[in-house]
Amino acid sequence: xxxxxxxxxxxxxxxxxxxxxxxxxxxxxxxxxxxxxxxxxxxxxxxxxxxxxxxxxxxxxxxxxxxxxxxxxxxxxxxxxxxxxxxxxxxxxxxxxxxxxxxxxxxxxxxxxxxxxxxxxxxxxxxxxxxxxxxxxxxxxxxxxxxxxxxxxxxxxxxxxxxxxxxxxxxxxxxxxxxxxxxxxxxxxxxxxxxxxxxxxxxxxxxxxxxxxxxxxxxxxxxxxxxxxxxxxxxxxxxxxxxxxxxxxxxxxxxxxxxxxxxxxxxxxxxxxxxxxxxxxxxxxxxxxxxxxxxxxxxxxxxxxxxxxxxxxxxxxxxxxxxxxxx
Amino acid sequence: xxxxxxxxxxxxxxxxxxxxxxxxxxxxxxxxxxxxxxxxxxxxxxxxxxxxxxxxxxxxxxxxxxxxxxxxxxxxxxxxxxxxxxxxxxxxxxxxxxxxxxxxxxxxxxxxxxxxxxxxxxxxxxxxxxxxxxxxxxxxxxxxxxxxxxxxxxxxxxxxxxxxxxxxxxxxxxxxxxxxxxxxxxxxxxxxxxxxxxxxxxxxxxxxxxxxxxxxxxxxxxxxxxxxxxxxxxxxxxxxxxxxxxxxxxxxxxxxxxxxxxxxxxxxxxxxxxxxxxxxxxxxxxxxxxxxxxxxxxxxxxxxxxxxxxxxxxxxxxxxxxxxxxxxxxxxxxxxxxxxx
Numbered sequence: 001x002x003x004x005x006x007x008x009x010x011x012x013x014x015x016x017x018x019x020x021x022x023x024x025x026x027x028x029x030x031x032x033x034x035x036x037x038x039x040x041x042x043x044x045x046x047x048x049x050x051x052x053x054x055x056x057x058x059x060x061x062x063x064x065x066x067x068x069x070x071x072x073x074x075x076x077x078x079x080x081x082x083x084x085x086x087x088x089x090x091x092x093x094x095x096x097x098x099x100x101x102x103x104x105x106x107x108x109x110x111x112x113x114x115x116x117x118x119x120x121x122x123x124x125x126x127x128x129x130x131x132x133x134x135x136x137x138x139x140x141x142x143x144x145x146x147x148x149x150x151x152x153x154x155x156x157x158x159x160x161x162x163x164x165x166x167x168x169x170x171x172x173x174x175x176x177x178x179x180x181x182x183x184x185x186x187x188x189x190x191x192x193x194x195x196x197x198x199x200x201x202x203x204x205x206x207x208x209x210x211x212x213x214x215x216x217x218x219x220x221x222x223x224x225x226x227x228x229x230x231x232x233x234x235x236x237x238x239x240x241x242x243x244x245x246x247x248x249x250x251x252x253x254x255x256x257x258x259x260x261x262x263x264x265x266x267x268x269x270x271x272x273x274x275x276x277x278x279x280x281x282x283x284x285x286x287x288x289x290x291x292x293x294x295x296x297x298x299x300x301x302x303x304x305x306x307x308x309x310x311x312x313x314x315x316x317x318x319x320x321x322x323x324x325x326x327x
Numbered sequence: 328x329x330x331x332x333x334x335x336x337x338x339x340x341x342x343x344x345x346x347x348x349x350x351x352x353x354x355x356x357x358x359x360x361x362x363x364x365x366x367x368x369x370x371x372x373x374x375x376x377x378x379x380x381x382x383x384x385x386x387x388x389x390x391x392x393x394x395x396x397x398x399x400x401x402x403x404x405x406x407x408x409x410x411x412x413x414x415x416x417x418x419x420x421x422x423x424x425x426x427x428x429x430x431x432x433x434x435x436x437x438x439x440x441x442x443x444x445x446x447x448x449x450x451x452x453x454x455x456x457x458x459x460x461x462x463x464x465x466x467x468x469x470x471x472x473x474x475x476x477x478x479x480x481x482x483x484x485x486x487x488x489x490x491x492x493x494x495x496x497x498x499x500x501x502x503x504x505x506x507x508x509x510x511x512x513x514x515x516x517x518x519x520x521x522x523x524x525x526x527x528x529x530x531x532x533x534x535x536x537x538x539x540x541x542x543x544x545x546x547x548x549x550x551x552x553x554x555x556x557x558x559x560x561x562x563x564x565x566x567x568x569x570x571x572x573x574x575x576x577x578x579x580x581x582x583x584x585x586x587x588x589x590x591x592x593x594x595x596x597x598x599x600x601x602x603x604x605x606x607x608x609x610x611x612x613x614x615x616x617x618x619x620x621x622x623x624x625x626x627x628x629x630x631x632x633x634x635x636x637x638x639x640x641x642x643x644x645x646x647x648x649x650x651x652x653x654x655x656x657x658x659x660x661x662x663x664x665x666x667x668x
Contacts, residue, residue: 008475008530008538011468011506015459024456032444145440149450149501152404152434153457154426
């Protein structure tokens with residue numbers, strides 16, 4: 001008990017602007033979420049690919065010294081998935097580029113490495129982290145009736161949703177944009193001259209844009225699922241099911257034609273089948289943002305599908321967040 | 328100063344007047360004014376043409392389960408729109424100014440509502456921040472209110488480990504943290520032990536008496552209402568059965584005295600009847616003497632003195648809250664005539 005309890009005291013505190021309410025919901029959500037030990041481990045793991053991708057950046061920037069380093073770099077790049085995308089963008093990598101050739105292929109190569117990091121290790125971690133962070137955000141509020149804490153105060157549905165979106169978006173940015181931006185800075189620091197910034201200045205903007213393309217639909221879908229149930233585990237199950245079923249469907253639809261095209265040594269274009277998998281759709285859209293539009297003819301359709309999914313999720317969210325008040 | 332002015336003063340903004348919501352002049356002083364409020368869910372009518380004015384002070388909002396109390400509270404907070412009718416809280420129209428109302432009202436829900444994994448003090452701080460308190464100030468205020476609510480070191484524990492009593496204190500603190508002029512408390516003493524219940528009721532009385540707050544208490548614990556409320560509204564089947572002051576409601580239809588004597592009451596009854604005073608056996612060995620005039624009281628004392636009967640207690644008869652409630656729910660209470668006043 002307090003040493004001196006003056007009883008009830010009227011409050012004369014000057015209030016801050018009402019625009020901070022969504023921010024309060026967001027920060028409190030982040031603080032609550034960060035109490036999960038597993039999440040902290042995953043966030044730590046999200047920065048490990050940074051170390052793996054710093055190697056190719058170093059190799060690329062130092063290979064002008066030694067053709068052996070260049071050959072090693074090319075082998076690593078060829079081993080990366082969808083390396084054909086890089087060839088389509090900058091042409092076949094030369095045996096040992098000259099100074100001018102380095103400048104010509106630098107932008108495309110850096111873009112490809114950043115995209116690969118976002119597309120593969122980070123995307124996998126994003127699915128896991130969103131599967132931990134998003135499901136309880138609204139379903140738990142519905143189960144514990146915490147919505148009364150929010151809506152008996154001057155909080156609008158938009159502020160509530162914005163606050164919750166902010167929580168998921170924060171973790172997605174920490175996993176996707178932040179490591180990619182750090183990798184970009186590492187690339188600059190490892191390069192022979194900081195003037196390389198002027199060749200690659202747009203890449204941080206592309207990283208941010210690619211992260212937005214990823215963050216907006218995934219966050220809204222995850223929160224919409226969370227709002228549909230009182231049980232967080234059902235929401236988590238549905239979240240993972242969407243990715244797994246989408247990927248399995250895509251693989252099933254493309255396996256035979258892909259095999260046939262490999263046999264005939266022709267290029268296979270999955271076409272509309274991409275729209276069956278959220279992972280492929282997001283990858284297509286991100287590739288387009290990083291300037292590999294020629295390799296992803298279905299990018300406009302992917303953007304359209306992602307927009308549609310986002311709008312539908314937002315509508316579900318607005319309707320479901322208001323639902324407990326109607327009874 | 329009217330309740331509305333009192334409500335507006337601390338924030339320095341004048342509320343829209345009762346006239347602004349097209350309510351009659353009698354609603355001016357009311358903290359809550361309802362005019363013909365009806366709420367329907369499809370074919371089911373939860374509230375049926377409710378017209379009542381709740382004055383400043385402590386008001387008990389009673390009603391059996393399903394009477395429409397929760398629906399009414401949601402309408403007052405602007406969370407639900409009434410199908411027809413007008414309502415104002417502290418002079419603000421509930422639908423047009425619902426955000427302003429939610430700033431001025433502290434609502435303590437009946438349901439257990441909490442944010443798991445936060446500590447008690449973090450929960451109260453969060454409530455303060457939603458009411459636009461700066462971060463550091465909200466923490467200071469949270470501690471201040473938790474001290475007032477009698478929360479000790481348990482305020483640092485995660486809320487999901489709290490007992491029912493502690494959760495009640497937490498909800499009360501969250502409702503009170505922004506110093507609202509009107510509190511709506513849904514079952515504030517539910518789940519509290521007698522000591523804590525007494526403390527909670529004392530806090531409610533203090534907030535009204537010393538800090539001028541208006542408080543609406545929704546509860547099923549009728550003695551609580553009798554203990555703290557100055558006004559009572561009873562809802563039954565979506566209608567206002569009773570809306571009157573506690574003093575009026577407690578007064579029996581015909582005045583009487585309740586008398587307790589040492590020894591068997593029959594002797595006293597016989598002695599009073601001999602003096603042409605209407606006396607009957609009451610509950611639990613008491614004697615009910617009809618009439619509560621000064622003369623009747625004097626006669627009772629004189630009779631007791633003459634027959635050597637010791638009087639243990641003598642008090643004016645009062646309707647119990649249970650009686651008022653049951654009669655209201657059955658639709659036969661006298662105060663019902665005042666419901667739409």
